[in-house]
Amino acid sequence: MILLTGCDLNFWKMQGHQTTMVASGPVAASQLSLFYVTCWVTFVIFVIVGAVLAYATVKFKARSDADEHAEPPAQGHGNPMVEIALIAASVFSLVIIAVPTLRGIWYTHDVPEAQAANAYNITATGYQWWFKFEYPEKIDGGAALVSGNELVIPAGRPVRIQLRTTDVIHSFWVPKLAGKVDMIPNRGNFLWLQADEPGYFWGQCAEYCGDSHAVMRFRVVALAPIEFAAWVAHQKEPARSVAAAAGATAGPRPQLATFKKNEYGFSEKWSDDPSVNPLKNWLDQQKPAATEDAALIAEGKALFTTKTCLACHSVRGHTGAFGWAPDLTHIGARTTIAGGLLENTPAQLARWISHPEQVKPGNKMWALGYSDTGMKIKVSDTEAVALAAYLTSLK
Ligand code: HEC
Numbered sequence: 001m002i003l004l005t006g007c008d009l010n011f012w013k014m015q016g017h018q019t020t021m022v023a024s025g026p027v028a029a030s031q032l033s034l035f036y037v038t039c040w041v042t043f044v045i046f047v048i049v050g051a052v053l054a055y056a057t058v059k060f061k062a063r064s065d066a067d068e069h070a071e072p073p074a075q076g077h078g079n080p081m082v083e084i085a086l087i088a089a090s091v092f093s094l095v096i097i098a099v100p101t102l103r104g105i106w107y108t109h110d111v112p113e114a115q116a117a118n119a120y121n122i123t124a125t126g127y128q129w130w131f132k133f134e135y136p137e138k139i140d141g142g143a144a145l146v147s148g149n150e151l152v153i154p155a156g157r158p159v160r161i162q163l164r165t166t167d168v169i170h171s172f173w174v175p176k177l178a179g180k181v182d183m184i185p186n187r188g189n190f191l192w193l194q195a196d197e198p199g200y201f202w203g204q205c206a207e208y209c210g211d212s213h214a215v216m217r218f219r220v221v222a223l224a225p226i227e228f229a230a231w232v233a234h235q236k237e238p239a240r241s242v243a244a245a246a247g248a249t250a251g252p253r254p255q256l257a258t259f260k261k262n263e264y265g266f267s268e269k270w271s272d273d274p275s276v277n278p279l280k281n282w283l284d285q286q287k288p289a290a291t292e293d294a295a296l297i298a299e300g301k302a303l304f305t306t307k308t309c310l311a312c313h314s315v316r317g318h319t320g321a322f323g324w325a326p327d328l329t330h331i332g333a334r335t336t337i338a339g340g341l342l343e344n345t346p347a348q349l350a351r352w353i354s355h356p357e358q359v360k361p362g363n364k365m366w367a368l369g370y371s372d373t374g375m376k377i378k379v380s381d382t383e384a385v386a387l388a389a390y391l392t393s394l395k
């Protein structure tokens with residue numbers, strides 16, 4: 001008990017964000033039940049072997065000096081019946097594990113036939129160190145609807161995810177829903193998952209892929225069908241524009257908050273506390289802030305072009321067309337930025353924009369954009385604050 005106090009209780013209860021001990025969909029449930037079968041079988045073996053070992057240790061231990069120096073007893077060649085029985089018992093326990101394993105492999109491989117027609121198809125692409133998601137819906141002009149780092153899916157419906165990568169091997173893992181399946185160059189892997197109820201789930205790259213592998217995260221948001229349809233319809237729209245009232249002047253400019261290097265990027269509302277509903281946080285994030293400063297947003301919008309952010313990012317309807325970096329059209333409505341590493345608040349956005357290298361080692365925005373060998377972009381603190389205000393307004 002003394003050991004436990006002072007430690008994170010959620011760790012011991014195994015209820016954290018990325019626990020596999022909570023299954024929120026059929027694929028994760030199948031994997032979890034297989035885990036339990038294996039645990040129980042090995043536990044029974046452990047108890048039997050342990051008991052026999054303890055019995056033999058006590059029963060045959062040397063009890064006196066004379067015992068210790070006595071001749072060893074006559075040696076036998078084992079008992080064939082015991083050996084056959086042990087082999088049979090081993091085979092039997094392997095069969096107990098193998099049957100549900102094979103059933104699980106078949107079940108998790110692809111959406112069950114009865115539901116295949118209802119499956120929703122998404123393509124997920126791994127980039128060092130973030131995820132891109134492509135939806136089956138098309139935006140005007142015929143391109144696929146894309147988003148980054150937050151995968152929104154319909155709850156209660158099977159989702160088949162094609163797994164691709166643009167660079168090295170990544171692995172797609174949403175512990176409470178399904179995983180892990182690798183994203184391998186030149187190979188078309190896929191997996192399926194389903195969230196039984198609307199919810200908010202943490203995902204993580206599960207294959208070492210370079211500098212920032214450990215913080216290559218993403219989120220899955222499962223919505224009821226009607227909300228999901230509304231989300232898709234909104235995502236298809238171009239970026240939101242904030243019009244300044246005639247004659248309005250910019251309010252006091254927020255200061256750039258200071259952060260320590262590697263400082264954790266989430267506020268209290270993202271705690272493991274079960275009374276906190278992360279889906280509510282996500283829904284709150286969809287609404288524009290009441291205190292928007294249109295003049296500051298306009299300044300940020302202009303900076304987005306002059307600071308050449310558009311060379312890598314696109315804000316559909318405003319600027320940028322390449323989009324090999326995360327699409328920022330609706331970035332303001334996401335709960336996280338930088339591959340799920342930071343909470344999406346104006347302060348964290350400005351932190352990221354002013355010094356991405358201090359937050360996420362090696363990230364490509366820094367390596368190819370800001371570093372001395374890249375495009376040598378320099379963003380001042382005041383500019384970062386304006387850019388953050390602009391991006392926050394993109395709901
Ligand atoms: C050289 C290409 C490049 C340039 C230029 C660039 N970025 Fe990025 N940006 C990236 C990449 C790549 C990422 C993903 C980094 C990661 O998460 O590892 C990113 C991530 C971001 C994110 C987080 C996106 C998300 O989905 O979480 C924001 C916000 C952002 N950049 C804003 C900007 C702004 C503002 C500028 C201009 C000052 C800019 N970027 C310039 C490549 C670039």
Ligand SMILES: [Cu+2]
Pocket residue numbers: 126129169170171205206207208209213216
């Ligand atoms: Cu990865």
